[in-house]
Amino acid sequence: xxxxxxxxxxxxxxxxxxMTLQCTQDMNHNYMYWYxxxxxxxxxxxxxxxxxxITDKGEVPNGYNVSRSTTEDFPLRLELAAPSxxxxxxxxxxxxGVTKNIQYFGAGTRLSxx
Amino acid sequence: xxxxxxxQPEMSVQEAETVTLSCTYDTSExxxxxxxxxQPPSRQMILVIRQEAYKxxxxxxxxxxxxxxKAAKSFSLKISDSQLGDAAxxxxxxFQGAQKLVFGQGTRLTINP
Numbered sequence: 001x002x003x004x005x006x007x008x009x010x011x012x013x014x015x016x017x018x019m020t021l022q023c024t025q026d027m028n029h030n031y032m033y034w035y036x037x038x039x040x041x042x043x044x045x046x047x048x049x050x051x052x053x054i055t056d057k058g059e060v061p062n063g064y065n066v067s068r069s070t071t072e073d074f075p076l077r078l079e080l081a082a083p084s085x086x087x088x089x090x091x092x093x094x095x096x097g098v099t100k101n102i103q104y105f106g107a108g109t110r111l112s113x114x
Numbered sequence: 115x116x117x118x119x120x121x122q123p124e125m126s127v128q129e130a131e132t133v134t135l136s137c138t139y140d141t142s143e144x145x146x147x148x149x150x151x152x153q154p155p156s157r158q159m160i161l162v163i164r165q166e167a168y169k170x171x172x173x174x175x176x177x178x179x180x181x182x183x184k185a186a187k188s189f190s191l192k193i194s195d196s197q198l199g200d201a202a203x204x205x206x207x208x209f210q211g212a213q214k215l216v217f218g219q220g221t222r223l224t225i226n227p
Contacts, residue, residue: 031213042118042205042217043159058214088157094213101147101209105159 002026006091006106013081013113021076021109023091031094032074033103036060036087043090049074050096081113116141116210120218127196128226134181135191135221137206147209148182150191153220154202162204165189193223201225 007022023032030051035043035058045058049068063085065077078085091106118139127133139148150162165173165182173180177197181190193200206218 033214035215040220042120042207042219043215044217045214048214090159092159092215096213101213102149102161102164103213103215108157110157 004091004093004104004106006089006109008109009107010110011112013078013111015081015083015113017081018077018079019081019111021078021089021091021111023074023076023106024072025074025091025093025104026072027093027095027104028071029093029104030071030096032068033058033092033094034064034066034074034076035090035092036085037090037108038087046076046089078111083113085111086113087111116143116208116216118206118208118216118218120206120221122221123219124222124224126224126226127193129196129198131196132192132194133196133223135193135204135206135223137189137191137218139187139189139206139208141187141208141210143210148180148189149207149209149215150178150180150189151205151207151217152200152202153205159205163191196225198225198227 005024033048034046037043047066049055089109092103094103146167148165152160163175177194179192203220205220207215
């Protein structure tokens with residue numbers, strides 16, 4: 001069972017470069033999320049989606065963009081990378097409906113901007 | 115905005131002893147869920163235990179249990195018979211509108227052999 005797959009696992013960017021963090025799920029979950037975790041801190045919500053074609057901002061959306069064209073994929077785009085975006089990024093999913101309200105996390109992407 | 119606060123940046127316990135990690139939260143919702151997640155050095159987020167706010171009974175999962183005090187908005191995690199594999203960062207989190215998780219700052223737990 002693949003679950004939530006994030007690629008790449010590690011990436012180093014130079015200031016001003018752009019990149020896309022990929023997130024794919026095979027559980028047919030409606031809800032998908034992007035979080036960032038700064039060193040020694042908890043996770044903070046960047047963007048989320050309640051279904052294909054619908055996205056909304058979380059707590060820390062500046063410098064990021066997302067799209068949700070399919071149920072399976074929820075890519076996170078970084079434009080003009082800055083050192084402040086050095087962090088570990090987690091993608092998560094949630095099925096919605098009457099469930100145990102558990103989110104399922106990917107393994108994370110460690111990003112360094114130098 | 116809803117908040118989750120963990121006031122203990124670090125905790126340590128002797129192997130086989132019991133340790134309690136503290137968490138307080140703030141919410142205006144009447145129905146919500148609370149979670150404890152474990153994050154080992156691999157960075158994987160592992161769900162330890164969950165609590166539904168409408169249930170008065172404290173949740174338990176083997177050696178892990180919670181003390182849920184709804185009126186005080188407190189949600190502590192007790193780990194009994196601590197094992198070396200319990201060493202990790204522990205995050206308290208609440209489930210709010212649109213099923214978004216709000217996390218605390220984390221507590222780093224060290225197990226001394």
